[in-house]
Amino acid sequence: MNDKPSTIVGIDLGTTFSVVAYLDASGIPRTVTNAEGDLTTPSVVLFDENEFVVGKEAAKAAALFPDKVAEFAKREMGKPLFSKTFQGQSFPPEVIQSLILEKLKRDASEKLGPIKQAVITVPAYFNEPKRRATQDAGRLAGLDVLAVINEPTAAAIAFGVSEGFLNSQGESQRTETILVYDLGGGTFDVSVMRIDGKHYEVLATDGNVMLGGIDWDMCLAKHLVDRFADEHLIDPCQDPKAMSRFMREAEEAKRTLSARSQANVLIEFAGSVMLTTVTRGEFDDLTAHLLERTRFTINKVLKDAGIGWSDITRVLLVGGSTRMPQVGQMLQQQSGRVADRSLSADEAVAHGAALYGKILHAQQTDEPQTVRVTNVNSHSLGVLGIEKTTGRHRNRVMIPRNSPLPSTHTAQFETHTAGQPNVAVQVIEGGDSSGQNSTPIGKCVVHDLPPGLPAGTPVLVKFQYNADGMLGVAANLPTVGLTAQLRIQRKSGLSDSALIDWNDKMKEIYSALDLD
Structure with missing residues (x-):
């Protein structure tokens, strides 16, 4: 292996296939071929005896040994354990994803030199536990995950650069309002983006992580x-x-x-x-009912963005499943224009992630920035509390869905009873006004409150939702001068201690298989 400086790569960690890209010396995104010489790697893991195999050989084995093969792990991200066991061992989905990422990293390192930093793409509709799990998978694979970026956003960045309506500084010659229709092997996203000058702004996004x-x-x-x-x-x-x-x-x-x-x-x-x-x-x-679900989502996103089809200047197709003629026909019927297939359906997302890595590097090193990206959150974030008058659960939305990121919001709550020893903040994502159908993100607890604290003591809760889709929560009790930065005790995904344990296990596996 050569000793080139570490390269920032973009990784499209797909449900069915994954892709790695980097920027060449001219700043042009290129796809890295894997060890088999292919541009895409099947996102499949074969657990066989005391070893595992990732990629094409694992995919071939799926027909003969389905009980030994893990497929579509991306759909199960955020769950405690993958739906199948292998040789009596249960694995969290992010551990399976880390095996795929390690294969991608190892193959890319053979071509580019040491790979340490990466931008990994996720569906725009991924919730916080799924995003966290993706970051954890990267860490288990030995990667410094600079960011998780939404797949439609990555595709739009790649599109703007490749199609040349951006100049050499990454600035658009005219305002473009793009609808990105991303139908992959296992997930579906649609986003409306406005590109104005050097600013990429997501206006609205929606999708379905169980449709592909x-x-x-x-x-x-x-x-x-x-x-x-x-x-x-x-x-x-x-x-x-x-x-x-x-x-x-x-x-x-x-x-x-x-x-x-x-x-x-x-x-x-x-x-x-x-x-x-x-x-x-x-x-x-x-399959008409499946296509109809995507059409419904498109119209919902347009409504959320406050625009109509006449405002859309381009309809961009991303994801291998958009090759089905029914997709282009439906979009042309809806929009009155032919959908744009100029980008590689398989490679565009990884290319955009690599370009975004360059943007992040410029921000960290004070280099001239090419473009600025403003994303939105796909799910509302709130606090689940008890309504005093009814005693029922109430979802206090802190950051509504489709809010530009980063976003900060502070709201006042109160202690429930006199002398309570702690304050617990139940953080949820999505759901209705009562919290039904929400995703529990975690419980943030401030311990050791002063004795004799009266009921109704103000508690200021601050949500900080970062541009990378990661959430931070803090609380402040101003009347007693007590401030606490809260750490989320997640209800899904790996805990910090479990992550450390799995990290040690993965090191043992890689060492035993001589993969380092």
């Missing part, structure tokens, strides 16, 4: 299973290997239908063979 290309695959796979059962009177649903095979065939058929009007599918199971044809029209009908 694999849901189109599942619809088609179910259709194929039903055909097979009708034809041979055999139900493959109870056989994991068979279902994995049907999913792979459905994915291949979907890809074929993006280029042709029909696809032939040949499937063998339990000694029976089915040769069938699926037309693009049939596929579109089977």
